[in-house]
Amino acid sequence: MKIIKMIRDTCYDLKIYLAGKSTADIKREFGLKSIVKLNSNENSLCASKKTIKEIKKNIKNIFLYPDSNAYKLKRSLAKKYQLSIDNIFIGAGGDEIIELIAKLFFNQEDEIIVSKHSFTRYSIVVKLMGAKLIVVPTDNNLKQNLIAITKVCNKNTKAIFIANPNNPTGTYNTKKEFSIFLEKMAINKFNSKPIIVLDESYFEYALSEKNYPNGLDYLKENKNLIVFRTFSKIYGLAGLRVAYGFASREIVNYIERVRPPFSVNILAQVAAITSINDKKHVLKSQKLVMKEKQYFYIEFNKSNIKYIQSAANFIIFNTLPLSGKEMFIFLLKKGIITRSLYEYDLENWIRVTIGSHKENKLFIKKINEIFKEYNKNT
Numbered sequence: 001m002k003i004i005k006m007i008r009d010t011c012y013d014l015k016i017y018l019a020g021k022s023t024a025d026i027k028r029e030f031g032l033k034s035i036v037k038l039n040s041n042e043n044s045l046c047a048s049k050k051t052i053k054e055i056k057k058n059i060k061n062i063f064l065y066p067d068s069n070a071y072k073l074k075r076s077l078a079k080k081y082q083l084s085i086d087n088i089f090i091g092a093g094g095d096e097i098i099e100l101i102a103k104l105f106f107n108q109e110d111e112i113i114v115s116k117h118s119f120t121r122y123s124i125v126v127k128l129m130g131a132k133l134i135v136v137p138t139d140n141n142l143k144q145n146l147i148a149i150t151k152v153c154n155k156n157t158k159a160i161f162i163a164n165p166n167n168p169t170g171t172y173n174t175k176k177e178f179s180i181f182l183e184k185m186a187i188n189k190f191n192s193k194p195i196i197v198l199d200e201s202y203f204e205y206a207l208s209e210k211n212y213p214n215g216l217d218y219l220k221e222n223k224n225l226i227v228f229r230t231f232s233k234i235y236g237l238a239g240l241r242v243a244y245g246f247a248s249r250e251i252v253n254y255i256e257r258v259r260p261p262f263s264v265n266i267l268a269q270v271a272a273i274t275s276i277n278d279k280k281h282v283l284k285s286q287k288l289v290m291k292e293k294q295y296f297y298i299e300f301n302k303s304n305i306k307y308i309q310s311a312a313n314f315i316i317f318n319t320l321p322l323s324g325k326e327m328f329i330f331l332l333k334k335g336i337i338t339r340s341l342y343e344y345d346l347e348n349w350i351r352v353t354i355g356s357h358k359e360n361k362l363f364i365k366k367i368n369e370i371f372k373e374y375n376k377n378t
Contacts, residue, residue: 010130015120015343023337032335036362038353039337040238041167041202041314045288047236047271048281054274055267066266073264076273077244081216086249089256092263093241094201094230099125101159101197101226103258106131110158115144117169117344119199122161131158142308142316142346143171146181153186159195164213165202168341168351170310172206175213182222198227201243202312204234204282208290209311216246223248231268233313234285235275240268289313292354299364303371316341316351322374324350327367334366 004012023035047055070090078085091097102125106112110131114122116138126133136152139145144166153160162181165172173181185193198215206212215227228245232238242264247255275281296315300307306318319327327350328340339351352363 010128014127015124026332026335026337030333030335034335036336036355036359038355038359038363039339039351041233041312041353042238043234043236043285043313044353044355044359045236045281045285048275048278050278050281051235051237051271051274055271058267058270061266064266065262066264066269068261070264070269073242073244073269073272073276076276080276081246083216083246084249087219087246087252089245089247089252089259090264090269091228091243091245091259092268093232094199094228094243095121096241096259096263097228097243097245098122098197098199099128100255100259101195102126102129102131104254105159105195107158108132109156111154111156112158113149113152113160113194115149115162115166117142117166117346118144118161118163119167120343122197132156138169138171141171142169144173146173146177147184150181150184150186153188153194155189157186157188157194158190159197161197161199163199163201164215165206165311167199167201167312168314168339168344168346169316170308170312170314172209172212172311174211176211178213178218182218182225193222193224196222196225198225200227201230201233203229204286205289205313206311208286212311219246219248223250226251231272231275234282235272235278236281236285237268237271237275240265240271242268242272244272288356289354292357292360295357295360296352296354296364303368305367305371313354314351315354316346316349318348319350320348321378322348322370324348327370330370331363331366334369336363336366338363 023037026035074085074088077088098121106129108130111134112126112131113134116135123133136149188194200215219225226247230243308316324340324342324347331338341349341351
């Protein structure tokens, strides 16, 4: 039976998203008893105690379907951000939100712009829908070049993905840069500016940057803007898969038509409602990352390791004279999982999540050992 002949054309060469290896996989593969997991940008403080308590309280309800409209969660978000519920939509993680947008808007004749070295899920959904992918190079500091993006826009440009801060580089675009970008955006054949998909998955961490723009400040004047955030990062709910987006009422109305029913489960909704109001846990998480990033910067400088300052809860560093893959494997053998970035065309870079101080200290010790062993043998 020739199944391959029945597969949609756009799926033949579709690349699988390479999720970070699990601790169980690494322990089994390398015969290790303990692992430090610094590869998926999770919150090392986990979810808050309040949230975990609320999850346990609601476990008895898992035999019920969840509220497909996630009304209580939308109401909590509306109150927090001073928006109408009609401007808010919910998804099973940022990945589902990205797919919902692609399913709603992208056709084969459309051109979709992404920045080089940006989250690979953007390009995956563009190819899945059969649209044309346009990749714009970053600047010399691996930051998204918004002016360069405006220059490649044309009548066929349907949408543009902007991650702010960007994953995996950790770089961000300023208020001034984003404002100029929106102002210079050209009109397409639909007599409209392209859809701007603003991914703010690391929004809460980036707030420490004084000139970091809040996407919601631009929503009212830009009806083509879609902003989304997640509970997976600072709120520590990556395993429950829940995210949320903001857009005009018209866009939200159509997103709801393509969203699968019941995609965000009961426990995810309960946890998100509790987390969004837990200011103490958010503040504690922000302080930890700010403090530990400085620790990384100091240690990298001591060892003359090149790195990019980050507005998120991770940092990328250069692995030369080793390749990123080599460094990744050496660290695995020492019980530390990081993220190799060869799939992002950053062959000599590694992304490391900011963990606890104990985890970060061990990481610094191990990379110094690796460089020392390499230099000794060459």
